[in-house]
Amino acid sequence: MKTTIKILSFLFIATLTFNGCSDDDDAPGVVNEEEVITTVTISLTPQGGGTTITLISDDPDGPDGPTAPSVTVSGDLAASTTYNGSITFFNSIENEDITAEVEEEDDEHQVFYASGLGTFAYGDADGDGNPIGLSFTFTTDAAGVGTLSAILRHEPDKNAVGVSDGDITNAGGETDVEVTFDIITN
Amino acid sequence: MKYFVVACTILATTFLYSQDCTGIFYGKVSDFHNGKPIDGATIYFPELNKYTITNEKGEFTQLNVCSGIIKVMISHIGCETIETEVLISTDDTFKEFNLEHHIEELGEVTIKATSSKPVSNSGQVTEIEKSVLNQFSGASLGDALRQINGVNTINTGNSIVKPVINGMHSSRIIILNNNVRLQDQEWGIEHAPNLDLNLANNIIVLKGSGSLAYGSDAIGGIVLVNPERTILKDTLYGNTILNGQSNGRGGNITTSLKKNFESGWFIHGNGTLKKLGDYRAPDYYLTNTAHQTGAFSINSGYKSFKEGFNAFYSFIYNEIGILQASHVGNINDLANALETQQPLIADDFDYKIEAPKQEIRHHLVKLDYFKRFKSFGKLQFQYDYQNNQRFEFDRRIGDNRFRPSVDLNLQTHSFLIDLTLDTQADESFKSGILARYQDNFANPDTGVRRLIPDYERYDFGAFLIFEKSFNETFITDFGVRYDYNHIDALKFYRKTRWEEQGYDQDFSDVIIEDFGTQWLTNPKFTFHNIAASAGIRKTINNQELRLQYALTSRAPNSAELFSDGLHHSAARIEIGDLRLEQEWSNRIGFSYNLSKAIIKLNVEVFANHISNFIYIRPNADNPIQQSNRGAFPIWEYVQSDSFFTGLDITSNFILNEELSFYNQASFLYAQDLDDDIPVIDIPGFTNSASLNFSKSEWGKFKATLTNETVLMQNRFPDNNYTISNPTTGEDVFIDISTPPASYTLFHLNLSKKFAISNKTDLNVSLGIQNIFNTTYRNYLNRQRFFADEIGRNFNLQIQFNY
Numbered sequence: 004m005k006t007t008i009k010i011l012s013f014l015f016i017a018t019l020t021f022n023g024c025s026d027d028d029d030a031p032g033v034v035n036e037e038e039v040i041t042t043v044t045i046s047l048t049p050q051g052g053g054t055t056i057t058l059i060s061d062d063p064d065g066p067d068g069p070t071a072p073s074v075t076v077s078g079d080l081a082a083s084t085t086y087n088g089s090i091t092f093f094n095s096i097e098n099e100d101i102t103a104e105v106e107e108e109d110d111e112h113q114v115f116y117a118s119g120l121g122t123f124a125y126g127d128a129d130g131d132g133n134p135i136g137l138s139f140t141f142t143t144d145a146a147g148v149g150t151l152s153a154i155l156r157h158e159p160d161k162n163a164v165g166v167s168d169g170d171i172t173n174a175g176g177e178t179d180v181e182v183t184f185d186i187i188t189n
Numbered sequence: 190m191k192y193f194v195v196a197c198t199i200l201a202t203t204f205l206y207s208q209d210c211t212g213i214f215y216g217k218v219s220d221f222h223n224g225k226p227i228d229g230a231t232i233y234f235p236e237l238n239k240y241t242i243t244n245e246k247g248e249f250t251q252l253n254v255c256s257g258i259i260k261v262m263i264s265h266i267g268c269e270t271i272e273t274e275v276l277i278s279t280d281d282t283f284k285e286f287n288l289e290h291h292i293e294e295l296g297e298v299t300i301k302a303t304s305s306k307p308v309s310n311s312g313q314v315t316e317i318e319k320s321v322l323n324q325f326s327g328a329s330l331g332d333a334l335r336q337i338n339g340v341n342t343i344n345t346g347n348s349i350v351k352p353v354i355n356g357m358h359s360s361r362i363i364i365l366n367n368n369v370r371l372q373d374q375e376w377g378i379e380h381a382p383n384l385d386l387n388l389a390n391n392i393i394v395l396k397g398s399g400s401l402a403y404g405s406d407a408i409g410g411i412v413l414v415n416p417e418r419t420i421l422k423d424t425l426y427g428n429t430i431l432n433g434q435s436n437g438r439g440g441n442i443t444t445s446l447k448k449n450f451e452s453g454w455f456i457h458g459n460g461t462l463k464k465l466g467d468y469r470a471p472d473y474y475l476t477n478t479a480h481q482t483g484a485f486s487i488n489s490g491y492k493s494f495k496e497g498f499n500a501f502y503s504f505i506y507n508e509i510g511i512l513q514a515s516h517v518g519n520i521n522d523l524a525n526a527l528e529t530q531q532p533l534i535a536d537d538f539d540y541k542i543e544a545p546k547q548e549i550r551h552h553l554v555k556l557d558y559f560k561r562f563k564s565f566g567k568l569q570f571q572y573d574y575q576n577n578q579r580f581e582f583d584r585r586i587g588d589n590r591f592r593p594s595v596d597l598n599l600q601t602h603s604f605l606i607d608l609t610l611d612t613q614a615d616e617s618f619k620s621g622i623l624a625r626y627q628d629n630f631a632n633p634d635t636g637v638r639r640l641i642p643d644y645e646r647y648d649f650g651a652f653l654i655f656e657k658s659f660n661e662t663f664i665t666d667f668g669v670r671y672d673y674n675h676i677d678a679l680k681f682y683r684k685t686r687w688e689e690q691g692y693d694q695d696f697s698d699v700i701i702e703d704f705g706t707q708w709l710t711n712p713k714f715t716f717h718n719i720a721a722s723a724g725i726r727k728t729i730n731n732q733e734l735r736l737q738y739a740l741t742s743r744a745p746n747s748a749e750l751f752s753d754g755l756h757h758s759a760a761r762i763e764i765g766d767l768r769l770e771q772e773w774s775n776r777i778g779f780s781y782n783l784s785k786a787i788i789k790l791n792v793e794v795f796a797n798h799i800s801n802f803i804y805i806r807p808n809a810d811n812p813i814q815q816s817n818r819g820a821f822p823i824w825e826y827v828q829s830d831s832f833f834t835g836l837d838i839t840s841n842f843i844l845n846e847e848l849s850f851y852n853q854a855s856f857l858y859a860q861d862l863d864d865d866i867p868v869i870d871i872p873g874f875t876n877s878a879s880l881n882f883s884k885s886e887w888g889k890f891k892a893t894l895t896n897e898t899v900l901m902q903n904r905f906p907d908n909n910y911t912i913s914n915p916t917t918g919e920d921v922f923i924d925i926s927t928p929p930a931s932y933t934l935f936h937l938n939l940s941k942k943f944a945i946s947n948k949t950d951l952n953v954s955l956g957i958q959n960i961f962n963t964t965y966r967n968y969l970n971r972q973r974f975f976a977d978e979i980g981r982n983f984n985l986q987i988q989f990n991y
Binding site: 031036041063115171176 | 534638681815915
């Protein structure tokens, strides 16, 4: 019986010892999500001057929050005009500029644009001479109603066929941003 | 050798003689090597000219023995006979004998449906022996368990493999490592069981919930991973297995060493190292599926018949790469993968493990003590502690590149007391209590919102099991169990999600702090779970019938309650529900076993009605959610009454001395009764047939050719949807529901044994899996949308026993 008591007390001490190193019960720290792109802004400025058109997709509760992004386009575009374009990515939860991180790792990112109302050309390049897509030109065709979409891919294969020309088909990689705006050209 | 043992089972009858002397001599006969009971051993008393035979538990009882010293001879087919003398007292005399019994035979593919395991008399029990487990030295627990009819696996690639018993997995299965219930965040499909198969001496699977000693929530079944038992003899022995495989260009080494002393002290150690590179499908490498494991265990203590104690420690480290191509950003990425039917990333072979990947460390400590009291029974105490640390790394950018996205630490302390009363030969009574404390910590340093929150959980349980045998051929058992669960969580909710779920109506009182866009909440749950079982076992000559009814209940797990986020490999948002209630399962299982010299047949059938069955499915009202990352389907945990039924038929035909044919067929049906739709992730009809050739004259040569056929599952819920492609503006139909086509695979295994000396021998085996390099996909692999299953693999194993 003595042995039994010894063993039991040993088990009891062991329990206490292990409990002693468990985590404290303080209130957990809040996590404000990093790397989340809550705001995508595309600015289109006509070459030779004119009003800058701003396209914003704002999703303050992030990709897995239930609220759909609010999408705004500041005005109609002019037909048969070439615009200097730029895109920025921002995390409003952490006040974090994600554009800078994309620029830092420019060889691993590429933005792809598509619209039925015009054609795009890249205006920048990474260290290997491949496009990034943070700045670009957009040349509108004749007047019409349609969409403009932008897709940011992480780790695309920039050397695959067509990718450096802006064709997403063979790009692969993982989509970080995919936004579509309704636009009108006249 | 196994067939001899089985043949002896039939003879398990005790012969009793009457005489004037009143002493009772009883005892147990076990296998020298593994401590397993030997059934049908003869206990002969030459001076009395009496004999008795051990039952299936290896036990014998000889009534009316005169006090004094008597001669005893213990013999069994295939074993060395022991001659000894025993001092018989006027009171009861107990003695344990160990017979030398060589069962180590490599390449024994047959798995016997055991008729005699203490786990359950009336339940559907199957055992995998060491010789079979050794073949899976380089594989996972799930891969080994798949050898059992009715057990499948649900996979994430080839390295994350979870057992599925009768269509149920994760929290519906209890896995015990050396009598310690694994607490390793088993709620997730990507969370594989954390234990090294190589420390097991045998594995017992109980389908359904028949044994209430381990928990009230095993709706699917119980898996017992048992280490080698100790023997009271001065011995030092061990084995080393070297395993190399072509697919993955790697392998593993595992060594175990065991030292036992006649005094009862023992120390057993075991270690495994494994490294594999990228697997290869027939047409391409599966980039980033490399994997490495390190495992170590030590078991030491003292054991005599009357008392013993034991300290056990086991550690396992796993680093598992997740198929690069399966990590998709949104549903258009998924649509691309589905359309091309090729992984979007397929590089050259590599051993590198990059994000996405998992890193898991699991520590397990167990201390136990037992004491046997004369004419009363056995009392056992157990304390165990587990620490499970899980990191998951996603593809991140900038400074976060090497920061985990998931960092969860789960600590569990359990304390158990078990009492067994077995003084009556025809009755046994077992009871126990359990107290458990669990603490989950989700580290906020990840910079990613927690999928699973911080929580503390308290469990208390108590059970009673009663067994009665009316005669040698008819046994009944009954059990009841109660479990109390209390969960106290601290979870952040996005205010938008909180309102969208309607929690602001029902749970406003659990909010404890306002963090701007998020609420900190303190949900608490209490569940009372009840389980009960009743069963019978009837033996008629070489046939056996088992019938068992079990009621079980399971509280929702933390994923089901709290999930709230984006799931990358599924490209979907998974949402838990705080309102979930516990599941109630009513299961009836029936088994028929026929064991003749040339044919063995085992038929198992079950029906399981589960009220409030919890599962995840697309949200019917709001199936797609828009974001800056594109659209995502929303999947929610729901509850519904469901019905599962299945039939597993295992047969073995001895064609002649050298040839035998083994077949197992499994059919499963599962339906959501509320919505009248099939339950998702239910395997199709599965058949495995093997032809075995063995010739002991050729140095125990064995060859096994196996055909594995899985038919397409035609019963599945339709969760398909249509989205718009932003580049082309066209609608794309996403078929994530249709299961892959049927497939048939062939495998070959050859093995031979070489005796080096008296005590050492060498087993060499060569296996070829997927001989024809067949391209196929498996419905129960979460990566089936992205890549084919692995192709042909050559496997060379060298096993050295000493």
